[in-house]
Structure formats: structure tokens, C-alpha cells
Amino acid sequence: MEGRNEKKYISKAIINRLPRYYRYLGELKAKGVERISSSELSNIMKVTASQIRQDLNNFGGFGQQGYGYNVDYLQEEIGKILGIDRPHKIVTVGAGNLGSALSGYQNFPRYGFNIMAMFDNDEAKIGKVIHGIPVLPVSGIVDYINENDIEIVILTIPKEAARELLHELEGTKIKGVWNFAHTDFEMPGGIVVENVHLSESLMRLSYEIANSGEPV
Amino acid sequence: MEGRNEKKYISKAIINRLPRYYRYLGELKAKGVERISSSELSNIMKVTASQIRQDLNNFGGFGQQGYGYNVDYLQEEIGKILGIDRPHKIVTVGAGNLGSALSGYQNFPRYGFNIMAMFDNDEAKIGKVIHGIPVLPVSGIVDYINENDIEIVILTIPKEAARELLHELEGTKIKGVWNFAHTDFEMPGGIVVENVHLSESLMRLSYEIANSGEPV
Numbered sequence: 001m002e003g004r005n006e007k008k009y010i011s012k013a014i015i016n017r018l019p020r021y022y023r024y025l026g027e028l029k030a031k032g033v034e035r036i037s038s039s040e041l042s043n044i045m046k047v048t049a050s051q052i053r054q055d056l057n058n059f060g061g062f063g064q065q066g067y068g069y070n071v072d073y074l075q076e077e078i079g080k081i082l083g084i085d086r087p088h089k090i091v092t093v094g095a096g097n098l099g100s101a102l103s104g105y106q107n108f109p110r111y112g113f114n115i116m117a118m119f120d121n122d123e124a125k126i127g128k129v130i131h132g133i134p135v136l137p138v139s140g141i142v143d144y145i146n147e148n149d150i151e152i153v154i155l156t157i158p159k160e161a162a163r164e165l166l167h168e169l170e171g172t173k174i175k176g177v178w179n180f181a182h183t184d185f186e187m188p189g190g191i192v193v194e195n196v197h198l199s200e201s202l203m204r205l206s207y208e209i210a211n212s213g214e215p216v
Numbered sequence: 217m218e219g220r221n222e223k224k225y226i227s228k229a230i231i232n233r234l235p236r237y238y239r240y241l242g243e244l245k246a247k248g249v250e251r252i253s254s255s256e257l258s259n260i261m262k263v264t265a266s267q268i269r270q271d272l273n274n275f276g277g278f279g280q281q282g283y284g285y286n287v288d289y290l291q292e293e294i295g296k297i298l299g300i301d302r303p304h305k306i307v308t309v310g311a312g313n314l315g316s317a318l319s320g321y322q323n324f325p326r327y328g329f330n331i332m333a334m335f336d337n338d339e340a341k342i343g344k345v346i347h348g349i350p351v352l353p354v355s356g357i358v359d360y361i362n363e364n365d366i367e368i369v370i371l372t373i374p375k376e377a378a379r380e381l382l383h384e385l386e387g388t389k390i391k392g393v394w395n396f397a398h399t400d401f402e403m404p405g406g407i408v409v410e411n412v413h414l415s416e417s418l419m420r421l422s423y424e425i426a427n428s429g430e431p432v
Contacts, residue, residue: 016416083427097317097320101314104313113422175425176424192424198318198321200232201394202324202327203298203300206298206392208408209299210299211226212408
């Protein structure tokens with residue numbers, strides 16, 4: 001576990017695989033599996049065993065020669081790497097369809113992603129409680145974030161409105177933005193942004209359809 | 217444009233970038249930009265100019281020495297590669313929050329992704345019209361798909377129910393599944409699956425927060 005505090009470059013591909021490791025290990029745990037070899041994990045993950053060993057060696061290994069991996073321990077350690085060993089307070093901007101769906105998404109709380117409030121500027125929505133989450137006026141978001149130690153903002157508003165809002169949020173203590181607006185944002189001051197493009201995911205599917213099997 | 221029909225291995229990374237090219241070119245077009253050099257496109261895309269040339273050379277190039285790329289033409293050609301030069305008929309299974317949000321997502325129709333119907337087994341939802349889209353009983357989905365030439369199924373139901381349904385859909389003419397169930401599916405018979413894991417995207421954000429700047 002030495003060297004864990006040294007900054008080390010971890011490739012995007014590995015970071016992308018970590019949540020999958022975490023999920024598959026959770027499924028194994030639910031099935032009562034206590035330990036697993038890298039080759040068994042390889043079969044499930046559809047990644048080579050040497051890739052798995054390489055991936056995990058970036059963080060200190062976690063495996064034992066001749067034993068494999070302890071499922072519970074490995075999942076917990078990956079959880080720590082992912083920063084989901086502690087809860088995150090989150091607010092959603094935009095109480096429309098997507099904002100409400102994400103805010104009520106049942107898988108988030110189990111990873112410690114807790115949606116505290118939704119914000120909107122539609123008078124018809126303000127004051128409502130959707131999936132147990134209050135809808136508050138956007139005008140109060142900066143105060144709310146500062147008073148409640150909100151770490152993550154989910155953005156589900158159009159890109160122009162999102163751009164303006166992000167400018168206001170630069171001075172707050174937020175650490176990350178999960179952006180569903182139809183553009184790529186960057187934030188100053190070490191605030192990280194994960195840009196999600198649902199349309200692009202559907203386009204990749206369309207590409208695969210157009211390029212799989214016989215020409216249509 | 218020769219060789220376009222030869223099967224050629226295109227890496228996942230390139231396929232992931234194609235929708236971004238398409239989106240950025242659309243933004244340029246909206247701004248009235250008619251042509252662009254690979255270095256200008258490089259600045260916007262945050263990918264090296266040589267990477268852009270390499271990416272596009274996989275499909276025949278599209279650029280002209282000393283001129284750069286014609287924005288309109290390049291976007292159109294990338295649209296063809298992505299298979300979004302023609303409309304796709306889609307149905308959504310699950311008329312809950314996420315299913316309704318995705319079905320009503322305003323960006324999809326502009327790429328020719330047309331949601332024709334939602335399916336649910338909740339009597340309270342069946343018969344409703346949400347965002348202009350009818351909610352029909354799941355029991356009729358196979359007939360509906362065959363009669364209406366549905367190509368893509370969006371899955372927003374729990375994984376056990378999704379697994380059963382996919383088994384039924386194997387015999388239909390669908391070509392792709394956009395899966396939001398909390399598991400990775402594969403389908404036989406050349407039906408392609410794009411598995412979307414919203415939690416994993418949020419975990420990547422959490423990772424970046426945990427590993428950016430000063431230790432928390």
C-alpha cells in the first residue's frame with residue numbers, strides 16, 4: 001500500500017474499468033463468492049487476466065499468489081480508490097424529466113450518492129417534492145451549496161443556462177459537476193466535470209448497427 | 217471513398233470520437249463556419265491535428281490539402297458513417313422516470329432517433345400518452361416490433377425483467393438494444409447492445425474528485 005499518496009498517472013481506460021470491477025465484485029459478493037482468481041475475474045469482466053493484474057498493480061495489487069483476490073476486500077479497496085467509501089452530497093439543477101429521473105435513481109444512494117435537493121426556475125415546480133426531494137428556486141442555489149457542503153452538481157438544463165450557472169458556482173465549494181447539457185464544460189479551480197452525452201451513446205449504437213453483419 | 221465497403225477494424229476510441237466530431241461540426245455549421253483546418257478543429261476538439269487526420273483517414277479522409285475540411289460535407293459524411301443519415305424507429309421498455317425522460321429527450325429526434333412507443337406492465341401507466349408517446353402493454357411488444365419495423369429497443373427496467381424480455385426479443389427483427397439496466401447484456405444473432413451505466417459515470421466523477429488537487 002506504499003506509494004498510494006504519490007501522484008501517479010492512471011490512464012483513463014483503467015479509471016473506466018474500476019467501476020466495472022466494483023460492480024462485478026458486488027455481484028460476486030451477493031452470490032456468496034468469497035475469493036476469486038484473476039483468471040475467473042477475467043472471464044466475467046471480459047478483460048485478460050494480465051490486464052486485471054496490471055490494472056490493480058497500479059494501486060498496490062490486492063491479490064495474493066496462489067489465493068487470488070478476496071472479493072470483499074478488493075471491492076472495498078476499489079471503493080476507496082473511487083472515493084465512494086464516503087457519502088457525497090449532491091444537488092440537481094433542472095427538475096424536468098431527466099433531472100427528476102436522475103434524482104430518483106435508486107442505484108445512487110447505495111453508492112453514497114445522496115441527492116439533497118433539486119433546483120428549478122419554474123414556479124410550477126418550485127415547492128414540489130419529487131421522489132422525496134424538494135424542488136427549490138435556482139436563485140438560492142449558491143447559499144444552499146455553501147450551507148450544506150454540497151460537493152457535486154448534476155446539470156440537466158440547456159447549455160446556455162448551464163454556462164451562466166456554472167459561472168456563479170465557480171466561487172462555491174463544489175468539487176464536481178456531472179453535466180448532461182449538450183456541450184462539454186470545463187471548470188476552473190480544480191472543479192472536475194464529467195460530461196455525459198446521451199445522444200453520443202445512441203450514435204455509437206447506431207454506428208454498430210450500421211457496421212455489423214451484412215450491409216443494410 | 218474506395219474501400220468503404222471493405223470491413224476494416226476501427227478502434228473503439230475512434231468510434232467514441234465520431235459523435236463528438238459530428239456535434240462540434242454541427243456547432244460550427246450553426247455559427248456559419250464553412251470550412252476548417254485540422255489544426256482549428258484540433259483546438260476545438262482537444263485532440264491533436266494528426267489524430268484528427270488519422271481518424272478521418274480511416275474512412276477516406278474528406279480533407280483537401282491547403283483547404284482543410286468543408287464543415288457541411290464532413291458532418292454529413294460522419295453522419296453516414298454513424299448511420300444517422302437515415303431515421304431509426306425506437307421503442308422504450310419501462311415508462312418510469314428514466315424511460316419517460318429518455319423517450320421525451322428533445323435531442324434524439326434531430327438525429328433521426330424516433331421513439332414510437334413506450335411499453336410497461338403497470339396498468340396505471342398503460343393507455344397514457346407521455347410526451348406525445350403512447351404507453352402500451354409489454355405483452356404486445358413483439359407484435360408491435362415486427363409490425364412497425366422497430367430497430368432499437370431502449371431498456372429501462374430492472375435486470376431480471378430485462379433478461380427475460382431480451383430472450384423474447386431475440387426472434388424479432390430488432391438490430392440494437394440501448395441498455396440502462398444495471399448489468400451488461402449481450403445478444404445473439406448480430407443484435408448489438410450498448411450498455412449504459414449511469415452509476416459508473418458518477419463514480420468516475422467521484423474518482424476524479426478524490427484524486428484531483430490536494431488530498432481531502
